[in-house]
Amino acid sequence: MARHTFATTVTLSNGVPIDTVSKVLGNSHLSTSQIYARVFDKKISEDMGI
Numbered sequence: 001m002a003r004h005t006f007a008t009t010v011t012l013s014n015g016v017p018i019d020t021v022s023k024v025l026g027n028s029h030l031s032t033s034q035i036y037a038r039v040f041d042k043k044i045s046e047d048m049g050i
Helices: 004-016 018-025 028-037 041-048
Strands: none
Touching: 004 018, 004 028, 018 028
8 A cells, every 4th residue: 555655645745756655665566566556636737728
């Protein structure tokens, strides 16, 4: 649970690239980290400038 919270809330939702998150978590494959990737409405709005 802590890994998931760290990956989604602390890193990805704050704009840290998933490849960086993957390295920090010690995953050998990017696809392993992609399970943590969630798209947040707020993040989409910020990225699109809405």
